[in-house]
Structures are given as C-alpha cells and as structure tokens.
Amino acid sequence: MNIIKDKITLEEMKIIAIDIKDIRFPTSLRSDGSDAMHTDPDYSCAYVTIRTNDNIEGYGLTFTLGRGTEIRCNVQDIFDDFGSFWRKLTSETQLRWLGPEKGVIHLATSAIVNALWDLWARIEKKPLWKLLVDLSPEQLISTIDFRYTSDALSKDEAIEMLRSELAMRDSRESCLLRDGLPAYTTQVGWLGYGDEEVRALCAKFLDLKFEAFKTKVGLSTEADEHRCQLIREVIGYERMLMLDANQVWDVDEAIDRMRTLAKFRPIWIEEPTSPDDVLGHARIARELRPLGIGIASGEMCPNRVVFKQMLQAEALDYCQIDSARIGGVNEILAVYLMAKKFNVPICPHAGGIGLCEMVQHLQMWDFISLHGSKEKRFIEYVDQQHQHFENPVIIKDACYMPPSMPGYSTKLTDSCLRNYAYPNGKEWQRMFKEGTYPAPSD
C-alpha cells in the first residue's frame, strides 16, 4: 500500500463524492427473467459512483427488480482495515434497526462496498480478481468481519487455508487465462417463454457449446413436466439440467414435486422453498439426495449468518453467492471461505444487471487462491444487458474468460446512464410518451 502515484500519494487520497443513480430496463415487457414468484421484473440497479480527489472513480451497483451516507474519509484508512470499515457501515447505530444486515439497508451496503472495491482495483490498475489474488492471506482476511461466524471458521483457520494454496497460484492463473471458467445458461428457461422460443434457445446455446442448462419450474406439475421434457428432447441426457423453483413451494410440497421431476435427472433444485428456511432446505436435501438431486440456494440469502447455517446444517450441495445482495465483496469472501471448510462448491448467481460482470471476478479468485477446481462449479450466464457496461463479460466456448481491465467491471457506459436513468432517461421518457410502459403514478 505504499505505491507512489503520479499526482497524489495513496496517503493523501480522499473520497470526495458519492453519486447514486436509479437505472432501469423494461425487461418485463418481454417476460425476460420471469419466474413463478417474480412475474414482471424490470431488471434495474442502484448505481453508485465514488470519486477521489485524484479523479479516480469506482463504480458499484446492486441489482433490483424495479419499483423500488455520506462518507468522507481517507482511502487508505478504508483499505488498510476494510473489515472494520465494513462493520461500521453495517452497524450504523440507527440504520441497523432497519435490517439488521438484510433487506434494503444491506442492498445499499452492497452497492457502496462494491464501488469501493472497484475503486481499489482501479487505483491498483488491476482487474478485481487479480487484486484479490495478489493480496497476502493476512491482507485478504483483514477485509472480513468475522462477527457471528467465528463458531464456524476462525480468522487463523482462514489464513491457513489461503496459505496452503499459495504454491498452486501461478499454475492455476495460467490455466484460468487459457481456458476461463465454465458457464451454464439460464436463458433457455424463463417461465414466460413459449415452447418454440425455449427450443430455439436450447439449440442456440448448444451451438455455443454450453453443457449445462437451467429452467424455471413451479407452475403446475403438468407444466413443469412439459418444460423439462421439452428441454431434455433438445439437449439430451448427457448434458446437465438444473431446475429453479424461486421459493414457491412449502417444504413437503418441494419434496413431492421434485420426486415427480426426478425422472428428468436434474442435478439440482434451486430455491425449493423460503430462502430463510435453513432447516427446511436441510430436510429437502436429505429426501432428494438419494434421488441424485442436489440443493442449490443463495441468491436471496440475506447474509453470511444464514449461509453459515446452511453449511452447518448440510442444507446445500451448491452454494449460490450473489454479488449484490449480501454486503459486497468482504462478506462474500467470508462465505467462500466457509464453503471451502464445509467442502461445498460455489456456483454464483448471475444474470440481472452486472451480476455476471461481478461474480466472474470472485469465482476466478476462488479458483486460483482457494478451491482450485472446476468440478461442480459453473457460473450462471444470461445473455442480456451486457452491452450497457464498459467492460462486458467475454464468453468463449461456454466459458467466462478473465477480465483484463482494471476494476470490478461495474462501470456503465455514458449512453446507458443517459438513456436508462429512471424516470428521466431518454428511453424511459420515450416509452412513457409512446405508452409502451406506464409512467410512474406520482
């Protein structure tokens, strides 16, 4: 942290402004992203820009479905003890009541924290995954608040885990740069799509060499069977099929419904019930594992405390971290470390706005510095909204290729900001005028 910059030293660098914009895309008009619970999502984000007195900016966002702090401090103070700064943000003595560490207030934490990581990576002129990889085990661990998780993983254990992987770092990095990390597609299975669209999309992603396909379920038994049958007809039984119920079932219902769908040999059922129900997930897992079906969950997991319990209760076979729901990179690192200890592979939740752009960095750090395996690990991929980012993801042979530009890939293009800031962006104004989309009521 003692690198001298051209104009200003890191010691002198201060955050002088934070800007927040409401960016929305009218994806509900085409049923993109629709599932049993969220029938009309407008993929949207709260977009945070943090600017320093050296004019370096960091960009962060949290992802939402549409309807919907002042900080002035020394940059080096934040990054030198990022774990303490994170606790200050999440323990603000009045705001904490509104969570704690969950819901809207935690989404806001995520957007700010992610912008800080983007800023740090831009200062260091590295993509985020490389910044993470290059931090020493002690530096990396100093960014994490171990409150409420020390009974599952101590700070010393975490450092030891990272140390023991250091020798493999360079060879894994070469492997990553050459081959990237495998993706799976959710694009083929939005619930609002018709049969022909599903069939065409399966064919498209087969051509793109994808080996794993996910579809939404959670309508009637007949509709779910029809959808699974349709996809299996196109992709065959050698490729992987994942199912996602988006929380619509009760515990016993999930078990019954998945027994019926077991014949389609899905590798996982995702969000079979309430995302808060650790014991429910554990019971569903015990019933379905003998059928070869694993349990996946995490995109709605409110924080590291619930992830910890999911792991302790053996409720997950695939841990789906989300880059924008829990409190940003710091808290996600804690989940990766716990997942390593409990030997559960991580398959990040992505899609939405910028989630693919972000989670690839985390999974690449994990591959190099922690897990070192591609087995049972896929990053979700949806082929939408990437064009709005300055450094969109690059997919090659159905793999995410490592980003090379500095930052967390979270910077939106200027034209996106002009067009999709809600409700005054050009595109929104055009849609309100044309009647394509209803104008806000007040």
Added chain:
Amino acid sequence: MNIIKDKITLEEMKIIAIDIKDIRFPTSLRSDGSDAMHTDPDYSCAYVTIRTNDNIEGYGLTFTLGRGTEIRCNVQDIFDDFGSFWRKLTSETQLRWLGPEKGVIHLATSAIVNALWDLWARIEKKPLWKLLVDLSPEQLISTIDFRYTSDALSKDEAIEMLRSELAMRDSRESCLLRDGLPAYTTQVGWLGYGDEEVRALCAKFLDLKFEAFKTKVGLSTEADEHRCQLIREVIGYERMLMLDANQVWDVDEAIDRMRTLAKFRPIWIEEPTSPDDVLGHARIARELRPLGIGIASGEMCPNRVVFKQMLQAEALDYCQIDSARIGGVNEILAVYLMAKKFNVPICPHAGGIGLCEMVQHLQMWDFISLHGSKEKRFIEYVDQQHQHFENPVIIKDACYMPPSMPGYSTKLTDSCLRNYAYPNGKEWQRMFKEGTYPAPSD
C-alpha cells in the same frame, strides 16, 4: 360481516386514502433505549393512516430508530380473505426482491397491515383483542398465510387448537378484565444510565409492584457484573432478573460470558448473538439451560420462517414477538399458533413507539383464545412516549389492563403529529434552531 352501518354498508365501504408520516422523538439525547448495539436511538415511527369513504380511519405504525402503496380496494374484500391480501402485499412481484419478507420492505408491510387491523376494529367498534377473541376459529385462521410454515403447523391443526379453547373463553375474559396481564420493566437498565439512576429506577418500579426487571449487558465482563450486582442489591434474589445483550456476542462468546453472569441467576439472556442464527441460539440454549438460564429472542426476527425454525430447533425458551417488525397481526398470529404447538411461552417485545400499545392486544387474545396461562408470560414495559397516543396503555399493580376503546391503540394525538413530524414538526424545528439536535444535512 353483514352488519349494516348507519350511513354506508360494509359492502360499499372503500379505502380512499393512505397517508404516511415520519414521526421522531429525540430519545438519543438522554440515552433512553441505549444498548450495546444501538447507542443513540431516536425512537421513531412511520405512521400510516388509512381512510374509508365512510370517514372511518385506521392507524398503524412501525417502529424505527430514526434515520431512516397505493391501495384502492373494497374493505370487505380485504377482511373476508385477509390471508390472500397479505400474500399479495408481501409477494408484489417487483418489490419482493428487496426483502423478501424482511428488512425495510417488511417494516412497510407491517405498518400498512397494522393500520388495516386498527381500521377493522374501529369499524366493529371493539378493541383489537376483543375483535380477535370474537372471530370464529375459521375466520381467524383465514387471515393467516400458511406459506412456508405448513411443515410445522397445518391450517386444520390451527383451527383445532383454537376450537379446543373455546369453552374457556368467557371465564378467561373475566379474569383478564379483573387482573390484566403481568408486565416486566426494561426502564431500569438502559446501558447509558449511571449507577444512581439505575438504583433510583429500581426503587421506583419496586414501589410500583413490579416483580421482573431487565437490564442491558454486552459491555466488558466487569461492567456487566457491576450492573447485575447493582440491580440484585436493590431488587433482591426473589424477584426476576432478565439480561439483554442486543446481538453483540458471537456464539462461543455468548456461552462464556453467560457462564460468568450465571451467579446473578438471570431467568433469560435475550439476543445473545445474531438474530438470524437459529443454530447458534440452539447451541447457546443447550449450554445455558443446565445453569437455569433460558434464551429469549424475536424482536429482530425477520419473519415467521425464522420463528418457525427457532421453535423447531428448540432455540427459544421465551418467544419475543414484535408487533411492528414482522408483517403485522396476520403473521404474528401464525407465530403465536406455532409457539403454542411447540409449547414455548410468548413474552412480547415492547417499548419503542407504540409497541406496548399494540402487543397488549395480542397477548390478551392469546391469553383468552389460545394459551390461557400467565405462567412465564410477561409483557415488556417502558414508561416512555405513551403520552403521544390517544389511548395509552393502562398499568395497574404492574399489570397491563385491557384497553376498552375501539382499535389497536395506534392513534397518535393531533398535537404529537404537529410537534414531532420529522423534520418539519414544531419540536424538531425548535431543536434545530436551538442547536439541541443537529438539523438534517441536506
């Protein structure tokens, strides 16, 4: 539901307006309510008024610490199938993403739902506890959404539970009207108070015939021991002492710290760790029960799904429902019913703004229609902010006496609205001008 009103029939009654006000009280100036986690609370509420075309109004509020839907429908449609209406509110297809069913979005649900119950009770010209008692088991159960809890308690079981208590209803109601329900005081133990203040408050509440006293802990071991010693000296060892750590400990730390404090013979330790940590609470409970210390938690429990697990995992000895955090009366009724099945007494969280006013109704319904016992059941009591309500709680011989006026006791006085609406109320403007309290920064 077919009662003909003077001017307008219930079938014709519609909700025509919803108004929301931000009401705050500068309680942080005196450290009232302070604990280890929340050091400077300004007790506040989002205050919802719902008006019908018959000019009947309902008032609801959710309680917050300060820094911070349009509905147009037929009233009868809501109350005839309140469970379905509740699910619509909590499953709004875009807003659900911001929770789901937790944090800010769920606090908002609570305020609206509580205003609807107040409205219903005012239409029926009954205090809420009496409205609840007079509903048939089937009607009462129809207000509850059983999604995610059916594995712990089915709708039929719940109806049967209520039916089996019907015969005792009249005698319990007489008992309630005569004696009320026992309270305990938290007033003596705010963490920011000095020794003399604590001693004087203990003496005051002894004079008022209180038998149970709670203090905050969670500072250093020495400070906690000092506080417990001080209170035991005044109240003796025949009366009950409760401790509240407000989430500051990790799991192992909670166990260690409470082993040290066991000599003061507290009946419970409240919020020993993260309110989301079901498995952590269960482990703490297993370690501390042999020492005679029970586990209390619930004021930060985000929803019925986490309460369900707390009960399933035998993590609670005292279940502390909160009237304003989970989604209003409907969801709280589900928790009462589950607690009955798992044989755990409920001791509602109160204090704050209007929480005492609300929870008394719930506990009184519970006494008459469900649990029928006062053993191990106390309603929290704090002697502050009651003067702002039109029908404040009445405490007699350390017992809550049943309210007789129609509604949920949630209506604030007009002068309170004029003085404490934030930031334009007269009192706030005065404090900003005098410099007693800093004005908002923008």
